[in-house]
Amino acid sequence: MTIQPIYKNILIVGGGLIGSSLARACKEYGAASQVVIADKDAAVRSALRALDICDAVTAKAEPSDADLVILAVPPGAIVDTAKALLPQMQPGTTLTDVGSVKADIVENIAPHLPRTITFIGGHPIAGTEQSGPEAGFASLFTDRWCILTPDDAGSEAAKTLKAFWLALGSRVAFMDAKHHDLVLATTSHLPHLIAYALVGTATDMETVTRGEVVKYSAGGFRDFTRIAASDPVMWRDVFLQNKDAVLDVLGRYIEDLTALKKAVRWGDGETLLKEFTKTRDIRNRIIDAGQDSAAPNFGRDVLGEKTED
Amino acid sequence: MTIQPIYKNILIVGGGLIGSSLARACKEYGAASQVVIADKDAAVRSALRALDICDAVTAKAEPSDADLVILAVPPGAIVDTAKALLPQMQPGTTLTDVGSVKADIVENIAPHLPRTITFIGGHPIAGTEQSGPEAGFASLFTDRWCILTPDDAGSEAAKTLKAFWLALGSRVAFMDAKHHDLVLATTSHLPHLIAYALVGTATDMETVTRGEVVKYSAGGFRDFTRIAASDPVMWRDVFLQNKDAVLDVLGRYIEDLTALKKAVRWGDGETLLKEFTKTRDIRNRIIDAGQDSAAPNFGRDVLGEKTED
Numbered sequence: 013m014t015i016q017p018i019y020k021n022i023l024i025v026g027g028g029l030i031g032s033s034l035a036r037a038c039k040e041y042g043a044a045s046q047v048v049i050a051d052k053d054a055a056v057r058s059a060l061r062a063l064d065i066c067d068a069v070t071a072k073a074e075p076s077d078a079d080l081v082i083l084a085v086p087p088g089a090i091v092d093t094a095k096a097l098l099p100q101m102q103p104g105t106t107l108t109d110v111g112s113v114k115a116d117i118v119e120n121i122a123p124h125l126p127r128t129i130t131f132i133g134g135h136p137i138a139g140t141e142q143s144g145p146e147a148g149f150a151s152l153f154t155d156r157w158c159i160l161t162p163d164d165a166g167s168e169a170a171k172t173l174k175a176f177w178l179a180l181g182s183r184v185a186f187m188d189a190k191h192h193d194l195v196l197a198t199t200s201h202l203p204h205l206i207a208y209a210l211v212g213t214a215t216d217m218e219t220v221t222r223g224e225v226v227k228y229s230a231g232g233f234r235d236f237t238r239i240a241a242s243d244p245v246m247w248r249d250v251f252l253q254n255k256d257a258v259l260d261v262l263g264r265y266i267e268d269l270t271a272l273k274k275a276v277r278w279g280d281g282e283t284l285l286k287e288f289t290k291t292r293d294i295r296n297r298i299i300d301a302g303q304d305s306a307a308p309n310f311g312r313d314v315l316g317e318k319t320e321d
Numbered sequence: 322m323t324i325q326p327i328y329k330n331i332l333i334v335g336g337g338l339i340g341s342s343l344a345r346a347c348k349e350y351g352a353a354s355q356v357v358i359a360d361k362d363a364a365v366r367s368a369l370r371a372l373d374i375c376d377a378v379t380a381k382a383e384p385s386d387a388d389l390v391i392l393a394v395p396p397g398a399i400v401d402t403a404k405a406l407l408p409q410m411q412p413g414t415t416l417t418d419v420g421s422v423k424a425d426i427v428e429n430i431a432p433h434l435p436r437t438i439t440f441i442g443g444h445p446i447a448g449t450e451q452s453g454p455e456a457g458f459a460s461l462f463t464d465r466w467c468i469l470t471p472d473d474a475g476s477e478a479a480k481t482l483k484a485f486w487l488a489l490g491s492r493v494a495f496m497d498a499k500h501h502d503l504v505l506a507t508t509s510h511l512p513h514l515i516a517y518a519l520v521g522t523a524t525d526m527e528t529v530t531r532g533e534v535v536k537y538s539a540g541g542f543r544d545f546t547r548i549a550a551s552d553p554v555m556w557r558d559v560f561l562q563n564k565d566a567v568l569d570v571l572g573r574y575i576e577d578l579t580a581l582k583k584a585v586r587w588g589d590g591e592t593l594l595k596e597f598t599k600t601r602d603i604r605n606r607i608i609d610a611g612q613d614s615a616a617p618n619f620g621r622d623v624l625g626e627k628t629e630d
Contacts, residue, residue, distance in 0.1 A: 140617030173354040182433025200540025241604035244597035288553035295550035308449030
């Protein structure tokens with residue numbers, strides 16, 4: 013699928029998993045005439061050049077020619093990067109980001125924003141547990157939701173940025189930044205914290221060896237290790253920037269887990285069965301919504317052919 | 322791969338995901354001359370007959386001709402089923418099961434065991450979130466570990482049962498029943514409890530709609546819904562039968578989660594980064610051990626081809 017370029021010159025700052033996937037997707041789907049990636053890490057730059065996925069790779073971000081600047085650096089570096097680049101940007105340019113937290117970023121960029129530049133917070137709900145430019149791929153955003161938090165959803169800048177994400181294969185939703193943070197605390201940040209904690213617990217048992225944890229991980233544990241292998245710097249920043257919403261949903265979660273613990277302690281099979289039954293429906297809804305594979309075990313375990321039935 | 326049949330007549334009691342996969346695997350890999358499945362549920366029997374994966378399907382289990390009887394009923398029904406069948410079994414027969422908990426089952430079957438019958442607890446660390454005879458497949462046990470808890474690991478019965486699981490493509494470990502329960506509480510039972518709790522929390526928020534939870538589930542939440550879609554009856558039984566080990570690891574987990582909560586509350590980025598960094602290694606070890614796919618996102622999200630790089 014090739015379409016009219018949405019932007020002439022896109023500058024992507026940060027060439028990791030997301031930044032490099034954006035560059036690939038821009039080229040694959042023809043969403044931009046020219047794509048430049050800036051990254052301050054020399055190893056990342058040389059990897060990007062070897063991959064040959066964009067028109068230029070630079071050490072320093074030069075935003076003066078860009079009509080769209082995308083900040084794809086770790087969440088904790090977004091505000092400072094924006095402050096450094098804003099004075100060099102030409103009037104009419106749109107600035108956006110891909111950070112997993114929005115309110116903190118939007119609030120801290122706002123005071124530095126000239127009236128001639130539009131900042132629209134962005135967050136593609138897409139990624140993998142891998143990091144770095146080699147881990148990226150063009151279809152990363154296909155069928156995934158991208159949340160944008162424009163001040164004015166009816167503005168040309170917001171409509172154009174929406175068209176850009178649609179061109180990459182994403183679905184797009186406009187949302188208030190604070191509400192975004194609460195939704196994502198629930199569907200992303202809390203799941204990651206839970207997974208990091210479980211992997212920590214399981215690998216620190218004095219009665220069960222790490223070798224046993226590895227060997228018998230197919231019973232459920234291995235799923236959590238995928239999430240807990242995600243980029244540590246990015247996730248540190250997420251929890252520092254979205255503290256209030258994370259503490260809110262984490263408090264509710266510990267209450268619910270404690271109720272299950274009590275049911276286990278008292279041998280309350282009725283409560284366990286009730287709780288375990290009501291959770292099946294949401295899985296079906298996620299599959300119906302095209303947000304996960306219907307294949308058992310995500311399809312990873314069906315080796316060779318099935319029997320002829 | 323076809324080998325000499327290990328057993329002449331296998332009776333599988335319970336024709337769900339595991340029982341029907343066992344029947345398929347026995348046929349596919351030639352591990353038994355004849356396989357009969359008994360199931361008290363008429364709908365399961367007619368599904369099994371339509372699938373045509375075994376030599377006979379019966380309502381009542383008739384163990385008198387079998388040299389191996391496998392109990393593939395929910396964990397809570399295993400002891401009663403064993404007690405009912407033992408008096409009809411011929412001397413020299415081996416009785417085994419596939420339950421996710423071992424000590425409770427082994428201890429409660431022991432008093433009813435004639436000296437002429439060998440009971441060996443068994444647990445294949447394999448399965449999917451789906452249930453029922455149609456969900457089974459022959460390669461379910463391939464490269465997965467099966468834990469056996471024989472009283473005498475050097476006995477002919479133990480060696481033969483090990484050969485049987487090897488013939489199905491499994492790896493086999495002998496283990497003490499109590500230690501099995503602690504290991505699996507860590508790698509399987511706790512992960513399931515955590516996932517059931519999270520799905521419950523996320524779908525009961527008054528500030529985030531279920532529709533939002535579904536749409537933005539790709540941020541991590543969807544992984545948990547797969548595990549939380551597992552068979553509720555089986556999992557109720559697991560928690561009732563493995564209470565002590567589950568409460569032990571759950572207590573440790575809540576401590577670790579509370580420590581992370583404190584780090585979030587105090588904005589302690591150093592602790593967060595340290596904890597998030599040490600969890601990456603175990604993922605690589607699980608992949609190296611052949612217990613999970615190395616593909617990002619379990620391979621489910623790479624749609625279409627990558628760019629030509």
